[in-house]
Amino acid sequence: MEFSHISLAHGNGGRFMRELITGLFARHLGNPWLDTDVDAARVPIGDHGEIVVTTDGFTVQPLEFPGGNIGSLAVHGTVNDLAVAGARPLYLTLNAFIEEGLELAQLERFLAAMSAAATEAAVHIVAGDTKVVPRGQGSGVYFATTGIGVREHGIELGMGRILPGDRVLVSGPVGDHGTAVMLAREEFGLRGDLASDAASVLPVTQALLGVPGLRFMRDPTRGGLATVVHEIAHATGATVRLQEPDIPVRDPVRSVCEMLGYDPMYLACEGRVVSVVAPESADAALAAMRSVGCPEAAIVGEVAAGRAQAVLVTELGGERLLEELEDDPLPRIC
C-alpha cells in the first residue's frame, strides 16, 4: 500500500477505499462468506436453531488500553451480547468510522486484535463498511458491529422468568474495565496491576446454559453491576439485594476507586456475566463457571419479594439503594 495514514479519500468510495478494504480489512478478516463487493452477506443458519442478531457501536477512549483495544472490544461486545442471550454467535458485520489522520499501524493493531478475538469466539466477520471522517470529527476510530447467532430450541431466558428467591451471580471481579480505561484515558501512567477484563464470555454462558434453573444472563457493561441489578429490579418489580462483601472486586480496582471517589458497582465490565438462577441451582451455576476458568465467580445476592429496588447490603448490615446512574455524579454530602 502506498500510504501510511488514512486520508479523507479512504472514505470516498473510490480506489483508495477499495484498497483499504481489500488490502487491510479483508486480509485480516477474510473468510469464505466475506464478499467485500456487496453490502450484505447471505449467511447459512443451523437446522434447528433460531437467528439472534445484535449490533453495537464502539467509541472507547483511549483506543488502546491495558488488556485490550477498541478492535477486540468491538468483537467481545457484540459476541457477549449474543452470548448472554443464550445464543451461539456465528457472524458479525463491522462498520469502521475512521478519522482522517489515524496512523495505519494503529488501525492494523485493532484489526489484528479483532481477528484474534473473533477466532477465539469462533465467529466470522462477514461484512463491513468503512467511512472516513475529517480530522477533528472523530476520535481516531469508531467501530460498529452487528452479530448474528443461533439459539437452540428450548432455551428460555429473560427477566420475565425471574422469581423471588432466585440467586444473583457474577462470573468474576467487577470494575476492571472501567478502571483500566479511565486510568489509560487520563494517561495516569502504566500500572501493572490493572487491566481491562475485556474478553469473550461465551465459555461462561455456554457453561451456564447447561445449568437447569438458569433464568437470565446479562453482561454488565456501561453502568456496571449496579445498573444491571437496577434493571432487573424494575423489570421484575422485586427487590434485588446484593451482599457487598460477596461481590468480587480486585484490590487495585478497589484502591483506585477509593482514592478517586468512584464506585466499582457502577464501573463497566467487558468480560463478565451477571446471571440469575433458581436457588437450588446456584451452587451448580457457580461450579459451572469455575470449571471454565472463572475462579472468582460468586453468588452475590438474591431476588426478594418487595418493592422494585436494588439494594446493596454492607458488611455491617447497612443498606444502600443502588439508584440509576446519573450522567455526572456530583457530591451529595452537605
Place this chain on the structure above:
Amino acid sequence: MVARRLTITGRVQGVGFRPFLHRLAHDTGVRGWVRNVAGRVEAHVEGPAESVAAFVAGVTAQAPPLARPRLETDVEGVPGGAAEFRILGSGEGSPDQASVPPDHFACDDCLAEMRDPHARRHRYPFINCTQCGPRYTIIDHLPYDRPNTSMAGFPLCPECRAEYENPLDRRFHAQPLACAACGPRLEFRAPGVEPVTGNEPALAACVAALRAGRVVAAKGIGGYHLLCDAASAAAVARLRANKPRPHKPLAVLVPQAGADGLDGVRAVAAPEPAHAAALADPMRPIVLTPVRPTAPLAEGIAPGLGEVGLMLPYSPLHHLLLEAFGGPLVATSANLSGEPVLTDAGAVESRLGRVAEGYLHHDRPIRRPADDAVYRVIRGRPRPIRPGRGGAPLELELSRPVARPVLAVGGQMKNTIALAWGRRAVVSPHIGELGAPRSQAVFEQVVTDLQALYGVRAERVACDAHPDYSASRWARGCGLPVIPVFHHHAHAAALAGERGLDEALLVFAWDGTGYGADGTLWGGEALLGRPGGWERVGALRPFRLPGGDKAGRQPWRSALALAWETGSDWDAAPGDRALLRAAWERGLNTPLSSAAGRLFDAAAAWVLGITEASFEGQGPMWLEAAATGALADTAPAVPLIRDESGLWRSDWAPLVPWLQDAGLPAQVRAAGFHAALAGALLDQARAVRHDCGVTRVGLTGGVFQNRLLTELAADRLEADGFEVLLHERVPANDAGISFGQIVEATAAD
C-alpha cells in the same frame, strides 16, 4: 340573655379542649354545646351577657397547657333555650384546619397517680390523659379518635370506659387511655432466655440487664432507643464497638429529681438558664449541655466535645426505668447509621442483634418514627438542631398564603419534608439520611401521611435542584409539577420564612456543600435579597475537592485541596497521592466548591489530625470544642477580594500555612480559625452594606450550629451596627431545607 357562635382553630384536638370548654361553661354559668368539625371546634353558648363574655374570654386565656386555640370567629347567635352544656359528636368534613398534636411528656397529674400505691394505675408504664401521652406517633388518620389510632386494638375495660365517657373526668376522650387491665404491656427478651412478660417482671429484667452493663433496645414513643449504663465505660465501649459508632456523641437520659426536676442534670452538667429551660420544656428534647469535667459519666459518651446531649424522661415508662435504675442511661436512637429510628420489634431484633443484648418491647404499635428532638443553646436561646418527638409536626404560619398546596421533599442528609396550604406550613420530624431502603420507605410514608393527616393534597412538589438527591429523583417521578430550588436559596428562605420577613436581607448560608446556581458546589455563600429573589454577592474562594463525595467523610481531602490550591502539598494525606493529584489536575471527580464546612474539615485535619471523620461534622465539632477558652484573634486576616464578576470573595489562603504551624498550640489555632472566619464574614457584610445599604444579616446553614463561630460573628456584626437573625424554630442545617423550599417555591404565588 345573649348567644354567641364561636369557631376555634389551632391545636384544639387531642388536648382535652372540649372537656375544658365543658368545665368553663359550668364555671361561667353558660349553656349550649360544643363539637369538633373538620379540625375546628364550634361552640354555641348562651346566658347572661357577662357570663357569655367571661366564657369567650376564657376560651383562650384559660386553655389547657397543650392547647393552642385561636378564636377564628365570634359572631352573634340566636338563643335556643338550651338547658345544659353538651358535648356533641364530631362533625364530618375536611381536616385541613386541624392540628396534629405532638407526642407529649407525662404530665404531673399522671406521674403523681403512677406513684400512688392506691391508684388504679400505680406503676403503669403507659398511663396518660388528655394532657399527655402519645399522639403523632399513634395516629392513623384524623379525626383524632381512638379507633383511628394504634390504640384501636386495645378495647377499653369498664373502668377506663367510664373515665373516657365522663365529660368531667380528666381522661374524657383521652384517646390513648389505658390501664394495666386493658392497655399495652411490656415484654423483655434476651437471647437464650425465656421472654419475661408482665409489666413489673419485664421492667425488673430490663433494669437488671442494664445494671449488669448490657445494652438494651427499649421501645419508647417514637422508636426504640439503645440504652446502657452511662457511667459504665465498658458498656459504652461495647455499644460503640458493636454498632459501630466510634465517636458520634451519645445522648443521655438523666433521672428527673429535685424541686425543678433538674438535680440529675446538675449532677453531670453545668446548665445555663437557657439549657435548664430547654431541658424542662414540654417537648423534653435532647439539649446539648456543657458537661462537668468531673461528671460521673463514662468517658466515651461524647469524645472530643465539651457538651453532652441530655434529656429528661418523657414517658411514664422512661420515668419508671430511670427511677429503678437510679442513674443516667445512654439513650441513643436504635437505628443503622443515618437511617430512621426503628419502631418495630422484629426489625430491631433482626437488624440490631449485633449490638443489643436485650429488648424491652411493648405492644402499642408506633405508626411512624419520631426521633428525639435536639436543641443547642446559641446566644442564650435554644436553637433547633433536629425536629422530632414532642415538637412534630412543626407548624409554622406563612406570611402570605400559597396559591396551591405544595409539598417540599427536602435535602439528602437530615431529611425532613414539609407541606403547605393556605397560610399553614407543617414540617415532619427528622427522617434521616436518604439513600437507604428504609429511609426511602419512611420518606414515602411520611409524604403520604402528612397529606392524609391534614386532608391536603399537594398539587406541586418543591425539591432540591441537585439532580442526584434521592428526594429529587422521587419528585421527578411523582407525576406532579416539580419546582427545583437551589440548596442555599432554600437555606436562606427558611430563615426569612420563619420570621415572616419580606424585606431584603443579607444571608450567610454556610454548610458542607449543596448544588449551586452556577453548577458548582456552594457552601460559603452570601445571598442578598428575599425569598424568590436571591443574588449571590459573596463567597469563599473556590477550591477543587479531590474525590467529590468522599470529601464529606475524609477531611484530609479538603486539607489536601487547600494545600494544592495554594501551591503547596501535605504529606500526611493517606493513599496514592500521585494518582489523586493527577486526577485533581485533570478535573476528574474534583468538583469546584466554596463550602465553609470543607474549610472546617481542613482546619480540623491540620490542627487535630482528624483525617477521617466517623460521623458527619466530626472535624468542625471537635475543632470548636478544642477552641474553647482560647484567645481568638491571632490568625492572619482573610483578605476580601472583589472578583471579575463583582462577587466578594474571602481568600482563606493565609490560613493554610498558619493552621499547619505545629509550633502553635492546637487550642490557639482552633480559636484563631473561628475568629478569622467570623472576621471574613464581617468584612463581607460590611462590603455589601457599603454597596447597597443592607443592615439585616441572617446566619444559616449547618456551619452555624457552631456556637463559637455563630456567637463571634453575631457579636461582631451587632457591634458594627447590623441586626442579626438566627433560627429559632427551624434548624439551620438541612433539616430546615424542606421548609425553605416551601418559602422559596411559593414566593411568586
